[in-house]
Each structure stands twice: as structure tokens, then as C-alpha cells.
Amino acid sequence: MINAPKGTKDLLPAESYKWQYIENTAREVAKNFGISEIRTPTFEHTEVFLRGVGEGTDIVNKEMYTFLDKGGRSITLKPEGTAGVARAFVENGLFNSALPVKLFYITQCFRYERPQAGRLREFHQFGIEFLGSKEANIDAEAIVFAKTFFDKLKVTGLSLYINSIGCKECRGKYEDALKSYLKANIDKLCPLCRERFDKNPLRILDCKNEDCKKITDNAPSIIDYICEDCSTHFEKVKKLLDLSGVEYKVNPKIVRGLDYYTKTVFEFVSENIGAQGTVCGGGRYDGLVEQLGGASVPGIGFALGIERLLLLMSSIGVEIPNDGKVKIYVAPMGEKEAEVAFTLVNGMRVKGIVAETDHMQRGIKAQFKYADKIGAEYVAVIGSSELAEGKVKVKKMADGSEETVAITDLVEYMLKA
Numbered sequence: 040m041i042n043a044p045k046g047t048k049d050l051l052p053a054e055s056y057k058w059q060y061i062e063n064t065a066r067e068v069a070k071n072f073g074i075s076e077i078r079t080p081t082f083e084h085t086e087v088f089l090r091g092v093g094e095g096t097d098i099v100n101k102e103m104y105t106f107l108d109k110g111g112r113s114i115t116l117k118p119e120g121t122a123g124v125a126r127a128f129v130e131n132g133l134f135n136s137a138l139p140v141k142l143f144y145i146t147q148c149f150r151y152e153r154p155q156a157g158r159l160r161e162f163h164q165f166g167i168e169f170l171g172s173k174e175a176n177i178d179a180e181a182i183v184f185a186k187t188f189f190d191k192l193k194v195t196g197l198s199l200y201i202n203s204i205g206c207k208e209c210r211g212k213y214e215d216a217l218k219s220y221l222k223a224n225i226d227k228l229c230p231l232c233r234e235r236f237d238k239n240p241l242r243i244l245d246c247k248n249e250d251c252k253k254i255t256d257n258a259p260s261i262i263d264y265i266c267e268d269c270s271t272h273f274e275k276v277k278k279l280l281d282l283s284g285v286e287y288k289v290n291p292k293i294v295r296g297l298d299y300y301t302k303t304v305f306e307f308v309s310e311n312i313g314a315q316g317t318v319c320g321g322g323r324y325d326g327l328v329e330q331l332g333g334a335s336v337p338g339i340g341f342a343l344g345i346e347r348l349l350l351l352m353s354s355i356g357v358e359i360p361n362d363g364k365v366k367i368y369v370a371p372m373g374e375k376e377a378e379v380a381f382t383l384v385n386g387m388r389v390k391g392i393v394a395e396t397d398h399m400q401r402g403i404k405a406q407f408k409y410a411d412k413i414g415a416e417y418v419a420v421i422g423s424s425e426l427a428e429g430k431v432k433v434k435k436m437a438d439g440s441e442e443t444v445a446i447t448d449l450v451e452y453m454l455k456a
């Protein structure tokens with residue numbers, strides 16, 4: 040037997056309706072916010088991520104699935120959605136359309152990480168990217184969108200943390216202050232954070248190592264260092280969230296793991312799903328489009344991990360409706376009856392009723408067993424006498440009650456059932 044590669048998962052029928060529900064809800068909420076779908080390739084030229092995500096990040100340094108294709112090009116399976124969307128925005132001249140351009144995607148992503156609960160090597164993101172506006176109200180809209188989506192799914196217990204990591208100008212000053220604070224304790228930092236000290240000191244703030252956490256607990260806060268423009272922007276985002284009734288906590292330790300962020304960053308975090316508790320993360324990236332060869336176009340977005348979302352929904356007991364359940368199983372008792380059943384179920388399917396019949400020449404007892412296994416709500420039995428009278432017996436499986444219905448009325452009957 041050949042197994043699926045480590046860190047990947049088959050999506051089986053018993054689970055796929057949950058994914059469809061999440062994806063349908065995502066599309067529906069996106070529609071109400073005027074957000075259109077974009078689908079970009081599963082792989083990109085590696086440079087898109089080197090320039091986009093950034094060479095100082097864990098993703099680029101350690102986690103990318105990169106290979107040379109048969110033409111000798113360096114190709115990378117997308118580790119996230121934003122850089123590819125920004126590349127497509129530039130390449131397809133979307134900046135010429137009415138701004139802001141509001142996009143969403145549902146895509147698989149690939150990161151070579153150590154698999155554990157909520158962390159896979161192939162996983163799926165639902166994300167949005169708003170391109171073209173530098174205004175704080177679109178930052179707030181992105182966050183309100185995420186909250187609306189979670190509410191629609193009846194997902195509770197997520198904490199929203201927001202922060203501003205400033206712009207190119209003010210962040211430098213903060214990094215200097217942070218480094219001079221950390222210098223005294225550099226030997227106590229974990230090996231990874233010692234590496235980060237020069238390359239990407241901000242990331243030390245969100246290290247999960249307890250010793251690093253203790254050291255950074257009293258570190259200077261970036262909020263005290265951001266410039267007036269960034270500060271005004273952040274205040275406005277907060278005000279709009281307040282006005283929208285979205286609860287949040289300002290957490291100066293939220294810095295995100297990708298290089299493209301500027302100003303607003305945020306995460307929705309759950310305490311219910313173990314170490315990989317960040318279900319959704321995002322922020323503003325005002326330099327990314329330019330970094331990828333486009334004009335200076337600001338952007339903001341987020342992505343949430345669908346696997347983590349499902350873990351959370353299961354841990355808090357959210358019921359996911361399964362509208363693919365078989366409504367009626369038609370059980371024929373002979374060859375002639377099977378022909379009637381065949382046309383009958385197809386007629387019902389056309390009317391939107393989920394209907395099934397026998398494909399295995401089972402006896403009537405085995406058909407009932409099968410109907411039960413597939414969760415059919417009703418079973419209609421067609422025997423020779425029923426056929427002669429043009430009627431079927433319809434049994435409600437939940438309580439065993441039975442009604443005789445004319446075959447010609449069955450569609451109407453089931454539509455009301």
C-alpha cells in the first residue's frame with residue numbers, strides 16, 4: 040500500500056460536506072461585501088515568494104516546496120495566497136480597474152513544516168486581498184469581514200488581537216530600540232531568536248519559547264514608536280471596529296511571520312485547538328505590489344486556515360448542516376419496478392430532491408439496510424401490487440410511519456416532506 044505523503048490528508052465523503060459548507064458560506068459572505076473570486080496558479084516562479092514573502096522569513100528559508108522544472112526554471116508551490124494575487128494584480132493590469140479591487144480566494148498551500156494537529160504540509164486557506172486603498176476604513180472592513188464570516192458560521196471564542204507595526208520609517212527606530220533592550224539578554228534567547236536578532240528582530244516578539252517570552256514581556260512596545268501617520272491610521276481602525284461592535288485587544292506582540300506587512304496587523308486566535316491556535320491572520324502590505332514590479336499600490340488582507348477552522352468548530356461543537364443527505368431512497372422489488380424507480384429518482388433529482396435507488400440488485404431487506412446506512416430520510420417501496428395501482432408506500436425512517444402516495448404525486452409529496 041502506498042500512503043499519502045506526510046502532512047497531507049485525503050478529504051473523504053464523511054467530511055467533504057463540511058468543507059462545502061465553509062466554502063459556500065465564504066462565497067456568500069464575500070458576495071455581500073462586494074468581493075470577487077480570484078484563482079491564481081498552484082505554483083509560481085520562486086522569485087514571487089522570495090520578493091513577496093521575504094528572504095528573512097521561516098517560510099522562505101525553510102518551508103517552501105521549490106524545485107527546478109524540466110525547463111530548468113525554479114518553481115515553488117504556493118506557501119500562501121497573497122504574493123501570487125499581487126503578482127496577478129500587476130501582470131493583468133488590475134490596477135486599471137476601479138479601485139479598490141476586492142478579491143477572495145480558496146486555495147491549497149504548501150509548507151514543509153513538522154506536521155501536528157492544525158499544521159499540515161498541504162493545507163487550505165480562505166483569504167481576501169483588498170488592493171488600492173490606503174485608508175483605515177478598508178483595514179477595518181477586512182477585519183469586520185472576518186468577524187462576519189465567523190459569526191455566520193456560529194464560531195465563538197476567538198480572540199481578535201490587533202497591532203500596528205508601523206511603516207518603513209518608524210519601524211527602523213523601533214527595531215533599534217528593541218535590539219538595544221534585547222542585547223543584555225541575547226544569551227538567554229533561543230537559538231532561532233539569536234538568529235532573528237540581526238535579520239528580523241520583530242519576530243522575537245512572537246516566539247513561543249517560554250524564556251524568550253519572559254524576556255520580551257517587558258520589551259518596549261512598538262505602539263510607542265510608530266509615527267504620527269501610522270498612529271492616526273491605527274486609531275481610526277480601532278474607532279471603526281468600536282463603532283462596528285467588534286471586540287479586540289491591542290497586542291504589541293502580534294508581528295506576523297511574513298515580511299510584507301506594514302501598519303495594521305491582526306490575528307484571530309483560539310485557545311481550544313492546541314498550539315496552532317491562530318486560525319486567521321492578516322494585515323496591511325503597502326509595499327508588496329511595488330516589490331513585485333508594480334506601481335505603489337497599497338493592500339490589506341488576511342487568510343484563515345480551513346483545517347484549523349474545522350478543528351475549532353468541532354472542538355466547540357458547532358453543528359455543520361449536511362444538505363447532501365439522501366431525502367428518499369426508492370426500493371424496487373423486481374426488474375420492472377427497477378425501471379420505474381430509475382426514471383422516478385431521476386425525475387426527483389431534476390426537481391432538486393436528493394434521491395437514490397438500487398444499483399446492486401439487492402433484496403428488499405438489504406435495500407432497507409443500505410437506505411439506513413446512507414441516512415435516507417424516507418424509503419419508497421415499489422412492489423408489483425404498488426406498480427399495478429400506480430402507488431408507492433413511503434416510509435419515514437425516523438419514526439417508521441408510512442403513507443401511500445400516487446407515483447404521479449411523489450415529487451410534490453417529497454417537495455413538501
Ligand code: HAM
Pocket residue numbers: 118119120121122150152157158159160161162163164166167168296297317318319320321322323339340341342343344345346347
Ligand atoms: P499566515 O499567518 O502564514 O498568513 O497563514 C494564515 C493562516 O493559514 C494561519 O492563521 C493558519 O490558520 C493557516 N496555516 C498556516 N500554515 C499552516 C499549516 N502549515 N497548516 C495548516 N494551516 C496553516 C498568510 O498566509 C498571509 N498570506 C495572510 C494574509 C493575506 N495577509 C494579508 N493577506
